[in-house]
Amino acid sequence: MNEPVRRLSVVVLSLVLLLMMSASFIQVINADDLDQDPRNVRTLYKQYGNFRGPFVVEGESIVWSDPVNDPYNYQRTYSEGALYAAATGFYSIVYGRTALEQTENELLNGTDDSLFWTRLGNLFAGEQQQGASIELTLKPTLQQVASEQLGDQRGAVVALDPETGKVLAMVTSPTYDPALLASHDTAEVNENYQELLNREDSPLVNRAIAGDTYPPGSTFKLIDTAAALEAGMTGDSELFAPQELDLPGSSNTIGNYGGESCSATDTISLSDALRISCNTAFAQLGMDLQWSVIERKAQDFGWTESIDIPLAVTDSRLPESPDQAQTAMSAIGQYDVRATPLQMAMVAAGIANDGVLMKPYLVDTVRASDLTVVDVTEPEVYKEAMTSSDANALTDMMVGVVDNGTGTAARINGVEVAGKTGTAETGQDTSPHAWFVSFAPADDPAIAIAVIVENGGSLGDEATGGAVAAPIARALMEEALRLQGEGNL
Amino acid sequence: MSTVSEIRVRAGRRSEMALLAISWVIIVLARAQVDYNAAYLEISVIALYGLGTAVLMIAAHVVLDKVAPNADPVLLPAVFALNGVGIAEIHRIDLAEDTSFANAQMIWMALGVTAMIVVLLVLRDHRKLRRYTYTAGVVGLVLYLLPLVPGLGITVNGARIWISILGHSMQPGEFAKIALVIFFAGYLVTNRDTLALAGPKFLGMRFPRPRDMGPLLLVWAAAMLIMVYERDLGASLLFFGIFLGMLYVATQRLSWVLTGAGLFFIGGTVAALTIPHVRSRFDAWLHALDADTYASGTSEQLVRGLFGMASGGLFGTGLGNGRPDLVPYAESDFIIASLGEELGLTGLMAILTLYLIVVQRAFRAAIGVRDGFGKLLASGLGFTIAIQVFIVVGGVTRVIPLTGLTAPFLAYGGSSLLANWIVLALLLRVSDMARRPSEEAVPA
Numbered sequence: 001m002n003e004p005v006r007r008l009s010v011v012v013l014s015l016v017l018l019l020m021m022s023a024s025f026i027q028v029i030n031a032d033d034l035d036q037d038p039r040n041v042r043t044l045y046k047q048y049g050n051f052r053g054p055f056v057v058e059g060e061s062i063v064w065s066d067p068v069n070d071p072y073n074y075q076r077t078y079s080e081g082a083l084y085a086a087a088t089g090f091y092s093i094v095y096g097r098t099a100l101e102q103t104e105n106e107l108l109n110g111t112d113d114s115l116f117w118t119r120l121g122n123l124f125a126g127e128q129q130q131g132a133s134i135e136l137t138l139k140p141t142l143q144q145v146a147s148e149q150l151g152d153q154r155g156a157v158v159a160l161d162p163e164t165g166k167v168l169a170m171v172t173s174p175t176y177d178p179a180l181l182a183s184h185d186t187a188e189v190n191e192n193y194q195e196l197l198n199r200e201d202s203p204l205v206n207r208a209i210a211g212d213t214y215p216p217g218s219t220f221k222l223i224d225t226a227a228a229l230e231a232g233m234t235g236d237s238e239l240f241a242p243q244e245l246d247l248p249g250s251s252n253t254i255g256n257y258g259g260e261s262c263s264a265t266d267t268i269s270l271s272d273a274l275r276i277s278c279n280t281a282f283a284q285l286g287m288d289l290q291w292s293v294i295e296r297k298a299q300d301f302g303w304t305e306s307i308d309i310p311l312a313v314t315d316s317r318l319p320e321s322p323d324q325a326q327t328a329m330s331a332i333g334q335y336d337v338r339a340t341p342l343q344m345a346m347v348a349a350g351i352a353n354d355g356v357l358m359k360p361y362l363v364d365t366v367r368a369s370d371l372t373v374v375d376v377t378e379p380e381v382y383k384e385a386m387t388s389s390d391a392n393a394l395t396d397m398m399v400g401v402v403d404n405g406t407g408t409a410a411r412i413n414g415v416e417v418a419g420k421t422g423t424a425e426t427g428q429d430t431s432p433h434a435w436f437v438s439f440a441p442a443d444d445p446a447i448a449i450a451v452i453v454e455n456g457g458s459l460g461d462e463a464t465g466g467a468v469a470a471p472i473a474r475a476l477m478e479e480a481l482r483l484q485g486e487g488n489l
Numbered sequence: 490m491s492t493v494s495e496i497r498v499r500a501g502r503r504s505e506m507a508l509l510a511i512s513w514v515i516i517v518l519a520r521a522q523v524d525y526n527a528a529y530l531e532i533s534v535i536a537l538y539g540l541g542t543a544v545l546m547i548a549a550h551v552v553l554d555k556v557a558p559n560a561d562p563v564l565l566p567a568v569f570a571l572n573g574v575g576i577a578e579i580h581r582i583d584l585a586e587d588t589s590f591a592n593a594q595m596i597w598m599a600l601g602v603t604a605m606i607v608v609l610l611v612l613r614d615h616r617k618l619r620r621y622t623y624t625a626g627v628v629g630l631v632l633y634l635l636p637l638v639p640g641l642g643i644t645v646n647g648a649r650i651w652i653s654i655l656g657h658s659m660q661p662g663e664f665a666k667i668a669l670v671i672f673f674a675g676y677l678v679t680n681r682d683t684l685a686l687a688g689p690k691f692l693g694m695r696f697p698r699p700r701d702m703g704p705l706l707l708v709w710a711a712a713m714l715i716m717v718y719e720r721d722l723g724a725s726l727l728f729f730g731i732f733l734g735m736l737y738v739a740t741q742r743l744s745w746v747l748t749g750a751g752l753f754f755i756g757g758t759v760a761a762l763t764i765p766h767v768r769s770r771f772d773a774w775l776h777a778l779d780a781d782t783y784a785s786g787t788s789e790q791l792v793r794g795l796f797g798m799a800s801g802g803l804f805g806t807g808l809g810n811g812r813p814d815l816v817p818y819a820e821s822d823f824i825i826a827s828l829g830e831e832l833g834l835t836g837l838m839a840i841l842t843l844y845l846i847v848v849q850r851a852f853r854a855a856i857g858v859r860d861g862f863g864k865l866l867a868s869g870l871g872f873t874i875a876i877q878v879f880i881v882v883g884g885v886t887r888v889i890p891l892t893g894l895t896a897p898f899l900a901y902g903g904s905s906l907l908a909n910w911i912v913l914a915l916l917l918r919v920s921d922m923a924r925r926p927s928e929e930a931v932p933a
Contacts, residue, residue, distance in 0.1 A: 026799055
């Protein structure tokens, strides 16, 4: 009976080989198809079913993961979703992750290499391993003020700490509540997302850093002035400022706001030109300085260079080899000059910090679940934008803008405020964008701000940067000064 | 009776100790890894588990040393490894689903080892079992048909292979298979000569004489009864497969096997076409991924298992890192899919190889032992494990339709575990005889 036993063992061997082949087929050859099968929720659960760390502002969690009794195990929860959506982004089982939820994903879900020792240490602690918490640089009250001030107008506010580059406020309007997309009910999430996507005012777009970039209008004159100062001019240097400036090689002319003339003598000092935002003077200055000089100064403040904070910021653009007429238009922030609100806040911050532009950042501290610090962002010099003496001269001129120029709406009693208005033309049929760029206190700045209100906001055609955007900046500066007084800034 | 050439074998108890140590390290680490990945590592719990399994291993080893010193040294470590890996994975499912199957399974493991020890102590010579040939036959048949008794049998997942006594449920089929192997061994060793007589020649092969077909038809009828009334293809296939395998070993006639397989195929096809439950199992098998089949729920469990195995890929997610709990019955019927997910194809191959080792060692004992009853008993028990593994793993990996059987030693289930440890005891007993130096082997 030994022979049949041997044959039987060959049969058994074949059967086991058959099983191995079929397992190989499932687990290797056919695995991708099975993984991608729409009925396979496993891939989704694996990706989204983790005990994610929270986002924290000023010691309080604003986004966290709650244990729930469904296959995902945790539900992303928001205390003030809409207020911080621009920074945190959303975390959706259907539409994935955006903003910091995406860029900080590996820290939040605990798989980042920097958390290795923490993971090891946690093993014996008897706790469910949670991802790291991300402490943001944002200030809750500044966010609140910016959001209230923008109200239902379209626009954005970015506030920086000029000394460190911390982003103190980043608000985009309109915005959305990420909780709408974080539900585990996919049908509901689909519906909410489609609704947000189809809205004509694009609430999902972060206008502060990644919307369609805006023409900076007269706020770009800060760059012209910085370039002029570097070229050896001073605030007292006289500029040619006719009522209307003919554009070379074209029948078009540049005029001033309301068609007024800047001065009776057709000349004006550089500081007065900035104070009253004289278009013809800056257009002429631009042509006199040459575009390349202005272009270099703009780049010194960050134009055309990619930056992430760690959110990816849309590049601010400059025209390529413009002719004289285009140079004149570009010098007053029109033609092909484009900037994000963050870029304009960086201009203010660079001037405020004696010409040294710090790299903006949103993530302050990363803590492991046991509260040990994993990473702290150290302030970092981004660019030497201008000399300290030029920066001080420019600051003085900007103080003039607020004291008795176009930006008087930003005045704060007892505090020197430096600012610059901008009213950017957007086309024949649409109202201009209202800008205001400022920092305060002028001698030792606590906050640098850029505000944009799209298409004049509630004032429409009548809008100017001074009328619409400056009061918003003032409210933020007042709050910042209050915080500074409390020692919280 | 065939004669065996003398093979000098070392007793191998020391090799067994070394293999047991390796096995112990594997199963304790597996359990620790589950806690590490899916919950948290508590050294005291792992230490207790390590201690418990070590005590079981040492007890089994010491008893073997005393009452079966020449027994095969590979069987015990391989079975401990399978049982331990199973417990680690069951514990993993427990953590995900807040159940406590693993604790029960550990108790069943201890009971299983105890049962093995008792069998080895009581049964000093496997040939004694031959006296109980017909008793075993009756017991086996009764156990197999017990789930059909109204009020006793319960239907789980459409199949009626469970019974419930005093609130405890068990699968009598697991014990029935042992009794039937004993019966077939005793019956075939007596009647093999008659059955081996050649009949008419057909297709170049000698077929049995029709008048000798009685026993085959009887067993076939019983298998069909199980399929029709218990609605379980697996139990039926296992039952009939054991018989065909042993019939082949006894008669060495392929024609018997082909006749039987043909009959079973016909019966199976008829059942698949007429019995809704069996039919839906066939549908789920053939069209698992079709939208209709999936939506109707018939193939959902199978497909979820496939998704799990696919997500494991070549190397698996690591014990405790997957989501085996997304598959229904992940700790019992689908433990193979759970392990495929967390240990990957590599781990699954290792597990299949362990089974292969156990089966081949059983066949080795069958070849080594001198008496015909022992040969049939050992090869029958080995083949039982082999078919059961094939039916279970084949069902999960879509080689054959899914059935309600569980993976021996791995899957959660007291009846199954207890029965299989008894199978191991019998294999060790036969192998002890097979490997005994010849002067001792003279029957007393």
